[in-house]
Amino acid sequence: MLGVALRVRAARLEVRLDRAPLRHGESLEAALARALDVGALAHVEQLATLFLPDGTLATAYLGLARADDELPGDWRAVDSVVEHAEIVAAAQARLRAKLSYTNIGFALAPATFTISELREVYVAALGHDVSATNLQRVLLRRRVLEPAEGRREPGRTGGRPAALFRFASSRLEVTDEFAALRPPR
Amino acid sequence: MLGVALRVRAARLEVRLDRAPLRHGESLEAALARALDVGALAHVEQLATLFLPDGTLATAYLGLARADDELPGDWRAVDSVVEHAEIVAAAQARLRAKLSYTNIGFALAPATFTISELREVYVAALGHDVSATNLQRVLLRRRVLEPAEGRREPGRTGGRPAALFRFASSRLEVTDEFAALRPPR
DNA sequence: TCAAAAGTGTTTCGAATACACCCATGT
DNA sequence: ACATGGGTGTATTCGAAACACTTTTGA
Numbered sequence: 310m311l312g313v314a315l316r317v318r319a320a321r322l323e324v325r326l327d328r329a330p331l332r333h334g335e336s337l338e339a340a341l342a343r344a345l346d347v348g349a350l351a352h353v354e355q356l357a358t359l360f361l362p363d364g365t366l367a368t369a370y371l372g373l374a375r376a377d378d379e380l381p382g383d384w385r386a387v388d389s390v391v392e393h394a395e396i397v398a399a400a401q402a403r404l405r406a407k408l409s410y411t412n413i414g415f416a417l418a419p420a421t422f423t424i425s426e427l428r429e430v431y432v433a434a435l436g437h438d439v440s441a442t443n444l445q446r447v448l449l450r451r452r453v454l455e456p457a458e459g460r461r462e463p464g465r466t467g468g469r470p471a472a473l474f475r476f477a478s479s480r481l482e483v484t485d486e487f488a489a490l491r492p493p494r
Numbered sequence: 495m496l497g498v499a500l501r502v503r504a505a506r507l508e509v510r511l512d513r514a515p516l517r518h519g520e521s522l523e524a525a526l527a528r529a530l531d532v533g534a535l536a537h538v539e540q541l542a543t544l545f546l547p548d549g550t551l552a553t554a555y556l557g558l559a560r561a562d563d564e565l566p567g568d569w570r571a572v573d574s575v576v577e578h579a580e581i582v583a584a585a586q587a588r589l590r591a592k593l594s595y596t597n598i599g600f601a602l603a604p605a606t607f608t609i610s611e612l613r614e615v616y617v618a619a620l621g622h623d624v625s626a627t628n629l630q631r632v633l634l635r636r637r638v639l640e641p642a643e644g645r646r647e648p649g650r651t652g653g654r655p656a657a658l659f660r661f662a663s664s665r666l667e668v669t670d671e672f673a674a675l676r677p678p679r
Numbered sequence: 680t681c682a683a684a685a686g687t688g689t690t691t692c693g694a695a696t697a698c699a700c701c702c703a704t705g706t
Numbered sequence: 707a708c709a710t711g712g713g714t715g716t717a718t719t720c721g722a723a724a725c726a727c728t729t730t731t732g733a
Contacts (some may be wrong), residue, residue, distance in 0.1 A: 437678070442723090447721080463732070467682070469683075488673050490628075493623050519694080653709090654703040674722065681733085689724100693722090699715085700722095703712080704710085
């Protein structure tokens, strides 16, 4: 059992790797909880099953943590990790893809946030620039985001106070199921 | 190791289930070849790892077979299968999704085919109607299909001879990576 | 009054879809 | 001729992106 947990901190995508052997007679879920601390993660899904360099068979899980959750462990920038490089790349690819066609951002963002803050998360996870304007439009149109109460007061440098938003759901939902070949109306 | 192979036959999506235990010291690939007859399948990918009802741990693989390949085994209509219903549904969902944003049709269709024949495959796999016109346009624009030599002569009832096409690649390629949140130009 | 940050209005773009119409063949 | 199946031309739709502009704040 290999845990690959991702989070965004300080505009940077970080990863934490954990291992736990599956004990005899133990359920997958129980071992997973030991390997990944599932309770503390906002989302967990299976990633792949593979042979590790040491010859053992392992199932890798992808976990996502919210930016503001204080999770202990050895968090490191994804691009500085060399062990399990292939599986870490797979985790990153999975996250990138799902950011585009699901509401998976809920698992990376804090409970409420401004569009600018959310943009930082997306930029770090996707690895390319994202327009705050279009991010807001896309996620509101899809009803992935909804307005939250209150607003963020500007800092010393001024600026218009930012509205707060939240994710409408905290469970994975596919929001753009058919890229093409939709069923006819 | 659980093999879930899918194919389209007579405008119907069929499934074949196979099991093979992983022998001690054996590689995943070798066991997989025994379970799924990988050499005969046009595409194989991992599906999930799960506990089977008998308490054993199994990794399920999705295999796809071309319509015209004569593969032995107990092929049955997907909607008539009750064992492993959950994992068969997952296989079907995976196929449906990938038909929409990858070139995975190459693994279901024969080497060359008319658009009408390809349409039948897509209809069976997707479970909803597909317009031949739009299927052709979408797959040609994405350069998933390319024209092949020759044409299909009409049958007794007449009709314009159909042009033949082939898939440009026989390896899985993502053709619509970003449903939204594309990188800026 | 100016700079900074957030947000809106509006246009443009392009892929996918819908549908009318034309083409090539057998009877 | 006409029915049948195949294919193209073209209009429409709609989500996403681009970008100019307005709003609201601090200094």
